[in-house]
Amino acid sequence: MALTVLLADIGGTSTRIARAGADGRPFDLRVEANDGYETLEDLFNAYFEATGGIRPQLGVFAVAGPVDGETVQMTNRGWSFTRQDLARTLGLQELTVMNDFAALAHGVPTLTRADLIQVGVGKAAPAAPILVCGPGTGLGTALLVPQGEEFEVLPSEGGHVRFGAVTADEARVLAHLVRDVGPVSVERVLSGSGLARLHQILSGETLTSQIIIRSALQGQRAERETCNVFLRILGRILGDFTLLFDARGGVYIPGGVAAALAPLFADSPFREAFEDHPPYHHRLAGIPTHVVVHPTPGLAGTAAIGRKLLAVRA
Incomplete structure (x- = not known):
């Protein structure tokens, strides 16, 4: 079974979610307004329900806030999570979490x-x-x-x-x-x-x-x-x-x-x-x-990281 990666750019106002395979190209892209969900877990569960299919094994998330350890607190939204607990809830074997602009910077060379x-x-x-x-x-x-x-x-x-x-x-x-x-x-x-x-x-x-x-x-x-x-x-x-x-x-x-x-x-x-x-x-x-002016530059960054993670496991 081919490995896939779950990509997310979690901003203060909206969240962009997609999946990608070994080529790093996002598919099943959805943009969700954060105000429509009580928790981050609710948002991802709605994404899985809407897109169906086999859930990815790996995740790369960009988050609008500092990422200094296991616990992440968003800067402009009252959402927080621990990387390990969120990975377990979403069924991910491995979850990489980083600051949203750090992730975006990873995507700049691909623009x-x-x-x-x-x-x-x-x-x-x-x-x-x-x-x-x-x-x-x-x-x-x-x-x-x-x-x-x-x-x-x-x-x-x-x-x-x-x-x-x-x-x-x-x-x-x-x-x-x-x-x-x-x-x-x-x-x-x-x-x-x-x-x-x-x-x-x-x-x-x-x-x-x-x-x-x-x-x-x-x-x-x-x-x-x-x-x-x-x-x-x-x-x-x-x-x-x-x-x-x-x-x-x-x-x-x-x-x-x-x-x-x-x-x-x-x-x-x-x-x-x-x-x-x-x-x-x-x-x-x-x-x-x-x-x-790329429509989803944060996802371009997470996709670049995800492609490297999948290549290691190929």
């Missing part, structure tokens, strides 16, 4: 030109670190470090560093957030909920991030201005992180919010803010930035 939109110019330096950072439910961050022909993936919780203001409108945003939520992390601004907060502060309107982006794409002035401020801040923060890690191998920007905003990047202040880090403007100007 094609069709999966990416380059913003600005620049050329990746060979054998240099690659930054993977982008907004979704939170702001995920990971680093790819070349190791010969392979990459070592370093997880990060960079989205939780403190947010600082460098312009008058950013100072206004920061003052509002300090008053409302206390200490302000970067992902309080650079996330789906952060975009909604930003728009409320700048315009006085309370809208969802989806409506803000859709209206901006339709040319609505206030929503477009909010998105421009958001992308300017994103560019500055990614420039900061790029300098921190000397990520001359390029910057990849995944996440549902980034993908939805992809058509707005080119005419926004994003790239200017990314490069505006004196005295390193020219250094950053030579580093390429890519928006990831």
